[in-house]
Amino acid sequence: xxxAPAIELRGISKAFGPVQANKDIAMSVARGTIHGxxxxxxxxxxxxxxxxxxxxxxxxxxxxxNGKATAIPDSQAAIRAGIGMVHQHFKLVENFxxxxxVILGAEDGAMLRPSIAKARRLLTELSEExxxxxxxxxxxxxxxxxxxQRVEILKQLYRHADILILDEPTGVLTPSEADQLFLILERxxxxxxxxxxxxxxxxEIMEITDTVSVMxxxxxxxxxxxxxxxPAALAEMMVGRKVLLQVDxxxxxxxxxxxxxxxxxxxxGGVTRLKGVSFxxxxxxxxxxxxxxxxxxxxxxxxxxxxxxASGGSVSLFGQPLDITGTAANGQTRRARGIGHVPEDRxxxxxxxxxxxxxxxAFGYHFDPKYNSGPLMDNAAIRADxxxxxxxxxVRPPNPRLPARNFSGGxxxxxxxxxxxxxxxxxxxxxxxTRGVDIGAIEFIHKQIIALRDQGKAILLVSVELDEIMGxxxxxxxxxxxxxxxERLPQDTDQNALxxxxxxxxxxxx
Amino acid sequence: xxxxxxxxxxxxxxxxxxxxxxxxSGLVVAIIGESPWRAMQVMVKGAFGSAYGWGYTLxxxxxxxxxxLAVAVAxxxxxxxxxxxxxxxxxxxxxxxxxxxxxxxxxxxxxAAAMGFSMLFAATWAAIPAYLQAKRGSHIVITTxxxxxxxxxxxxxxxxxxxxVEGSMAPESASFAAATHLPSAADFAGGxxxxxxxxxxxxxxxxxIACVLVWLLIWRTRLGYEIRxxxxxxxxxxxxxxxxxxxxxxxxxxxxxxxGMMAINVVMGEAERLVLDFVEGAGxxxxxxxxxxxxHPVGVVLAALLFGALYQGGAELQFEMPAxxxxxxxxxxxxVILFTGALDNMVRMPVQKLFLALKRRRDDxxxxxxxx
Numbered sequence: 001x002x003x004a005p006a007i008e009l010r011g012i013s014k015a016f017g018p019v020q021a022n023k024d025i026a027m028s029v030a031r032g033t034i035h036g037x038x039x040x041x042x043x044x045x046x047x048x049x050x051x052x053x054x055x056x057x058x059x060x061x062x063x064x065x066n067g068k069a070t071a072i073p074d075s076q077a078a079i080r081a082g083i084g085m086v087h088q089h090f091k092l093v094e095n096f097x098x099x100x101x102v103i104l105g106a107e108d109g110a111m112l113r114p115s116i117a118k119a120r121r122l123l124t125e126l127s128e129e130x131x132x133x134x135x136x137x138x139x140x141x142x143x144x145x146x147x148x149q150r151v152e153i154l155k156q157l158y159r160h161a162d163i164l165i166l167d168e169p170t171g172v173l174t175p176s177e178a179d180q181l182f183l184i185l186e187r188x189x190x191x192x193x194x195x196x197x198x199x200x201x202x203x204e205i206m207e208i209t210d211t212v213s214v215m216x217x218x219x220x221x222x223x224x225x226x227x228x229x230x231p232a233a234l235a236e237m238m239v240g241r242k243v244l245l246q247v248d249x250x251x252x253x254x255x256x257x258x259x260x261x262x263x264x265x266x267x268x269g270g271v272t273r274l275k276g277v278s279f280x281x282x283x284x285x286x287x288x289x290x291x292x293x294x295x296x297x298x299x300x301x302x303x304x305x306x307x308x309x310a311s312g313g314s315v316s317l318f319g320q321p322l323d324i325t326g327t328a329a330n331g332q333t334r335r336a337r338g339i340g341h342v343p344e345d346r347x348x349x350x351x352x353x354x355x356x357x358x359x360x361x362a363f364g365y366h367f368d369p370k371y372n373s374g375p376l377m378d379n380a381a382i383r384a385d386x387x388x389x390x391x392x393x394x395v396r397p398p399n400p401r402l403p404a405r406n407f408s409g410g411x412x413x414x415x416x417x418x419x420x421x422x423x424x425x426x427x428x429x430x431x432x433x434t435r436g437v438d439i440g441a442i443e444f445i446h447k448q449i450i451a452l453r454d455q456g457k458a459i460l461l462v463s464v465e466l467d468e469i470m471g472x473x474x475x476x477x478x479x480x481x482x483x484x485x486x487e488r489l490p491q492d493t494d495q496n497a498l499x500x501x502x503x504x505x506x507x508x509x510x
Numbered sequence: 511x512x513x514x515x516x517x518x519x520x521x522x523x524x525x526x527x528x529x530x531x532x533x534x535s536g537l538v539v540a541i542i543g544e545s546p547w548r549a550m551q552v553m554v555k556g557a558f559g560s561a562y563g564w565g566y567t568l569x570x571x572x573x574x575x576x577x578x579l580a581v582a583v584a585x586x587x588x589x590x591x592x593x594x595x596x597x598x599x600x601x602x603x604x605x606x607x608x609x610x611x612x613x614x615x616x617x618x619x620x621x622a623a624a625m626g627f628s629m630l631f632a633a634t635w636a637a638i639p640a641y642l643q644a645k646r647g648s649h650i651v652i653t654t655x656x657x658x659x660x661x662x663x664x665x666x667x668x669x670x671x672x673x674x675v676e677g678s679m680a681p682e683s684a685s686f687a688a689a690t691h692l693p694s695a696a697d698f699a700g701g702x703x704x705x706x707x708x709x710x711x712x713x714x715x716x717x718x719i720a721c722v723l724v725w726l727l728i729w730r731t732r733l734g735y736e737i738r739x740x741x742x743x744x745x746x747x748x749x750x751x752x753x754x755x756x757x758x759x760x761x762x763x764x765x766x767x768x769x770g771m772m773a774i775n776v777v778m779g780e781a782e783r784l785v786l787d788f789v790e791g792a793g794x795x796x797x798x799x800x801x802x803x804x805x806h807p808v809g810v811v812l813a814a815l816l817f818g819a820l821y822q823g824g825a826e827l828q829f830e831m832p833a834x835x836x837x838x839x840x841x842x843x844x845x846v847i848l849f850t851g852a853l854d855n856m857v858r859m860p861v862q863k864l865f866l867a868l869k870r871r872r873d874d875x876x877x878x879x880x881x882x
Binding site for chain 2: 017018305306307330331332333334335341343345348349350351352353354355359362363364366367372375376377379
């Protein structure tokens with residue numbers, strides 16, 4: 001073994017049209033360490049990793065693997081150089097077995113049988129060596145997300161990867177699954193593998209990495225030893241100014257009940273997604289729904305927002321029943337009743353990406369008389385309203401004529417937030433308010449949500465980010481498998497306790 | 511801002527595509543031993559060289575504006591209505607039914623009634639595939655194309671067995687009464703040299719009015735806003751409280767009605783009776799027109815004019831140069847469709863890159879050099 005770093009980048013630059021995504025990046029990662037890369041969206045992390053994995057070709061710069069200058073024109077070359085990548089969205093064939101997925105693209109010959117036999121043997125060895133227990137014959141779609149991720153890692157190890165790149169690996173995991181992943185990563189490190197971890201969760205960086213690099217606007221601004229830094233210092237390096245990581249808020253002053261949900265049930269595509277959910281939300285209160293994605297939170301938001309019909313149960317707003325099955329169960333009637341909805345996915349739900357910002361500001365409220373004159377829409381009025389909202393919600397650039405897709409994630413979200421919150425709805429449904437949003441915008445959006453609560457409005461917050469749930473909620477309900485497993489007060493609980501509930505473990509069993 | 515200026519998207523790219531199509535067409539003409547240059551001259555002269563040529567070119571263009579708008583409106587809701595052919599045929603039936611059934615005192619009243627019936631019949635024909643799409647998820651491309659065949663068979667049956675004049679061998683209806691005849695270009699623009707034989711009639715003004723109305727509908731009304739939103743993202747539309755069933759139904763009714771209006775030009779304005787296969791492929795040309803016109807009324811008018819000229823110039827071409835058969839004309843039209851529709855990206859990508867490179871050079875020049 002040499003002492004040369006496992007990866008060394010020198011002067012990597014990459015431009016997309018007028019955008020300089022990576023500017024003269026230098027980075028060196030020692031063998032057998034875990035190196036974190038943090039940065040806001042659009043800081044250039046993904047571009048850099050795509051260059052390292054051969055998806056993009058750098059305009060300038062050199063890559064050294066184990067001290068040797070290496071050209072990586074495509075992902076095949078990256079694999080030959082011993083680099084493996086675990087993507088945020090897994091690249092697995094759902095109806096194949098684990099072993100079939102592992103050998104996919106790395107078969108030995110035209111006949112599968114010998115390859116599979118060999119792979120099964122190797123997989124067993126690898127599983128034992130690194131503590132990655134997975135049944136080689138299980139079908140992918142039957143596995144939990146955490147196990148699917150292990151298959152992705154096994155796939156890379158099977159291809160003899162010595163350097164693993166993990167892109168936001170904990171985004172889809174429960175806290176306990178994330179802990180297990182970290183154990184695996186530590187074991188891999190102990191075996192001499194080099195790991196690059198891309199994440200926006202500063203807690204994870206502090207927990208597991210040896211060194212960390214911060215990227216901002218395409219440049220690598222700092223590289224520090226993790227032991228010598230703190231989350232606040234990292235956040236400041238990422239944004240370029242001091243950031244409040246903790247939300248400032250006063251004690252809630254709950255008033256009358258605004259929303260009352262009783263035994264709500266939803267069946268979709270033959271699968272029961274909500275199995276009798278009941279809760280109340282009062283004025284001036286934020287109810288946070290915690291849970292791993294896919295446990296019914298999406299359906300809860302959609303049925304309350306009028307997007308899908310319920311199969312049973314009842315919902316009332318200020319004591320008046322809300323239609324959840326009939327023809328009045330739609331987004332228009334919900335808005336008319338004073339329900340705002342920041343949907344989970346701004347790109348496919350909350351915004352029409354090719355529409356200009358002003359057209360999106362009217363979206364869902366296009367029947368509002370102030371946006372119309374007679375049979376025609378009053379485009380000038382909508383544009384003026386949009387410019388006004390953009391100024392007050394700090395949307396950048398403040399140009400109503402720019403299509404939604406040309407804004408950054410954070411600014412897209414601010415457009416949605418401005419539209420849904422500016423009318424001060426009695427009830428606000430919020431799904432993943434800060435997913436894919438940079439730290440500066442997170443701070444802003446959180447302040448807006450608290451401000452709306454302080455105006456005496458009721459807020460239902462769904463998020464997979466436990467930090468966000470803990471920081472914003474006045475009460476926390478945990479969902480698992482379409483049911484509410486329990487309610488906690490944020491001051492009386494911690495991430496571990498919530499994590500157990502999120503995994504479906506109740507006190508009795510634990 | 512975006513990758514390139516709007517004029518490049520709307521004018522430059524279609525223009526390059528058409529020129530490429532004509533170059534390849536010229537090559538084909540040269541291969542069969544004729545002079546491409548002369549063929550080109552004959553076509554241009556045939557389409558635009560005389561009032562007679564203009565009359566036919568604009569007459570065809572009127573058809574294509576209607577069928578092009580029909581496809582364009584549906585496109586905005588991301589519905590691919592390729593049933594314009596059948597819907598127009600049913601529109602013609604509606605025109606014939608009402609003009610034959612009532613003794614009309616004046617053409618204005620007849621026109622109003624004929625418009626109502628052509629749109630009603632055509633929209634009804636479009637409503638069935640629309641319903642199947644909205645409620646049953648049957649793909650509208652499949653159902654509308656099947657409905658073209660059903661419409662065609664239905665018209666054959668009706669023209670042979672019901673509407674045919676007693677004692678006549680031709681599968682056509684009786685001629686409409688003289689009081690229902692629309693003013694032709696010879697009547698309202700005789701000064702421009704149009705003669706009595708020209709097929710061009712006041713329907714062209716209806717087509718232009720339809721363009722304005724479609725523009726207003728799509729870009730100025732709430733319904734148009736909902737149609738466009740639905741077309742871009744059905745999930746987002748549902749989030750905003752837009753009813754997908756309603757949008758699919760209304761859009762297809764409007765689309766069908768526009769296709770049906772084409773019958774006013776042909777059945778009422780020109781033939782003055784219902785004849786078999788009067789649509790003559792205009793429903794399909796409408797697809798190319800909408801594609802080439804980027805589903806915008808102005809683009810549709812320009813594209814319709816181009817295809818009108820290709821139809822008329824092509825007819826002249828086979829008359830003047832017998833070596834170039836009718837099939838050759840179809841080849842030329844097909845090449846234009848191929849280049850403007852299917853091969854759009856082939857032209858678009860290089861043009862986009864060019865504009866991007868120009869922009870970067872401009873930006874670089876504008877930026878002060880830090881070393882100086």
